Amino acid sequence: MAENNFDLVILGSGSGGYAAALRGAQLGLSVALIERDKLGGTCLHRGCIPTKALLHSAEVADTTKESANYGVQATFQGIDMAQVNKYRDSIVEKLQGPDWPCVFKEHPLRPG
Numbered sequence: 001m002a003e004n005n006f007d008l009v010i011l012g013s014g015s016g017g018y019a020a021a022l023r024g025a026q027l028g029l030s031v032a033l034i035e036r037d038k039l040g041g042t043c044l045h046r047g048c049i050p051t052k053a054l055l056h057s058a059e060v061a062d063t064t065k066e067s068a069n070y071g072v073q074a075t076f077q078g079i080d081m082a083q084v085n086k087y088r089d090s091i092v093e094k095l096q097g098p099d100w101p102c103v104f105k106e107h108p109l110r111p112g
């Protein structure tokens with residue numbers, strides 16, 4: 001098979017693209033996954049993951065405000081937005097590390 005011939009070519013490495021690529025690889029197909037931006041698409045970079053990290057920070061703030069209800073003495077002093085964004089970015093960064101996405105461990109990606 002010529003180097004640039006594939007059984008399956010997928011445009012976009014978002015949730016839909018990488019799920020299709022993984023399934024294709026599991027079925028024994030040679031798969032090309034083409035991405036024009038960042039691997040992982042909307043969910044990883046702008047959608048599900050960063051928003052859930054922001055929600056987690058909000059939950060921690062809420063819980064701190066209500067800490068007395070849980071028998072914990074804590075004082076809520078405010079939100080450090082720079083640190084909230086740093087936390088969010090660290091989660092995204094962790095998930096887009098060298099093993100991204102972890103579901104590809106058995107079928108590693110080879111940069112083209």
Ligand SMILES: Cc1cc2nc3c(=O)[nH]c(=O)nc-3n(C[C@H](O)[C@H](O)[C@H](O)COP(=O)(O)OP(=O)(O)OC[C@H]3O[C@@H](n4cnc5c(N)ncnc54)[C@H](O)[C@@H]3O)c2cc1C
Pocket residue numbers: 011012013014015016017018034035036037038040041042043044046047048049051
């Ligand atoms: C704020 C927000 C929060 C969300 N939260 C959730 C959630 O909690 N749970 C949930 O299930 N869903 C959530 N979603 C929805 C989820 O992000 C999308 O359903 C999912 O990303 C769709 O995946 P996709 O592969 O269809 O598209 P995308 O993830 O958008 O991926 C498309 C990819 O294709 C690439 N691309 C486009 N055109 C080309 C081209 N011509 N050549 C090469 N590459 C190309 C793009 O760069 C992109 O990386 C959220 C979305 C947003 C915006």
